[in-house]
Amino acid sequence: xxxxxxxxxxxxxxxxxSPLLAGVILHQEITTSNGANTTTSxxxxxxxxxxxxxxxxxxxxxxxxxxxxxxxxxxASRTYTELPFPPHGQMAAMMQNMGGVNLNxxxxxxxxxxxxxxxxxxxxxxxxxxxxxSARGCFSSAAPGAAAYASFSQTMARKFEExxxxxxxxxxxxxxxxxxxxxTKLRGFNIPGIPPEQAERLKQMMANxxxxxxxxxxxxxxxAELPPDTFGIPADYTERKVALGGLGMGAxxxxxxxxxxx
Numbered sequence: 001x002x003x004x005x006x007x008x009x010x011x012x013x014x015x016x017x018s019p020l021l022a023g024v025i026l027h028q029e030i031t032t033s034n035g036a037n038t039t040t041s042x043x044x045x046x047x048x049x050x051x052x053x054x055x056x057x058x059x060x061x062x063x064x065x066x067x068x069x070x071x072x073x074x075x076a077s078r079t080y081t082e083l084p085f086p087p088h089g090q091m092a093a094m095m096q097n098m099g100g101v102n103l104n105x106x107x108x109x110x111x112x113x114x115x116x117x118x119x120x121x122x123x124x125x126x127x128x129x130x131x132x133x134s135a136r137g138c139f140s141s142a143a144p145g146a147a148a149y150a151s152f153s154q155t156m157a158r159k160f161e162e163x164x165x166x167x168x169x170x171x172x173x174x175x176x177x178x179x180x181x182x183x184t185k186l187r188g189f190n191i192p193g194i195p196p197e198q199a200e201r202l203k204q205m206m207a208n209x210x211x212x213x214x215x216x217x218x219x220x221x222x223x224a225e226l227p228p229d230t231f232g233i234p235a236d237y238t239e240r241k242v243a244l245g246g247l248g249m250g251a252x253x254x255x256x257x258x259x260x261x262x
């Protein structure tokens with residue numbers, strides 16, 4: 001279930017932000033704080049046309065907006081899982097309930113320079129049955145590949161809207177997120193099919209947990225033409241079939257791990 005929320009978080013982060021020949025590659029440093037616990041990690045984001053690949057130390061996530069699919073790659077086990085995109089069923093409901101899909105960014109009027117590029121500051125917030133969400137960041141339309149990144153973000157927002165999951169088209173900032181900080185305070189989980197007693201236990205557990213804050217800093221940006229196999233499945237990977245309930249898409253789900261920001 002922790003991997004599920006990592007997938008959801010990655011999806012929400014990707015949309016915060018015409019197919020082009022050249023792609024854009026971002027290297028980001030991620031800091032996540034939850035009370036007394038703080039972790040740091042690195043992430044690589046690659047976008048070209050209507051495809052995106054996000055690489056972390058544990059997995060890679062490929063989005064193909066034209067094909068309507070999401071592919072989860074697990075290097076440790078050399079396996080992959082293919083899912084529909086936008087998500088269907090319970091996974092879609094969970095994303096909507098998390099509220100981050102509906103973040104509506106507005107300009108603050110402030111600007112600054114990060115990693116050598118000028119950027120415009122934005123703020124946003126949202127509430128849902130599950131909790132409260134906020135995001136603030138600085139987006140650069142002057143950084144290399146900004147147009148390609150913004151085009152992908154807007155296309156993904158349109159896909160969510162067409163699926164009835166959000167109404168955020170035109171509300172995403174233009175350009176590349178040079179810095180983005182999200183704060184999530186979960187108060188419970190509205191998961192279809194979960195027994196009432198389990199839902200109440202989750203609600204009580206969430207009430208005592210501090211907010212989770214995740215900050216991403218883009219340390220480098222470059223434009224490059226990415227080969228087609230960047231967004232493909234390696235030949236030595238085998239498919240891992242997941243039952244509908246395995247990713248919270250149909251059957252009652254086990255107690256989930258809270259969404260950890262981006």
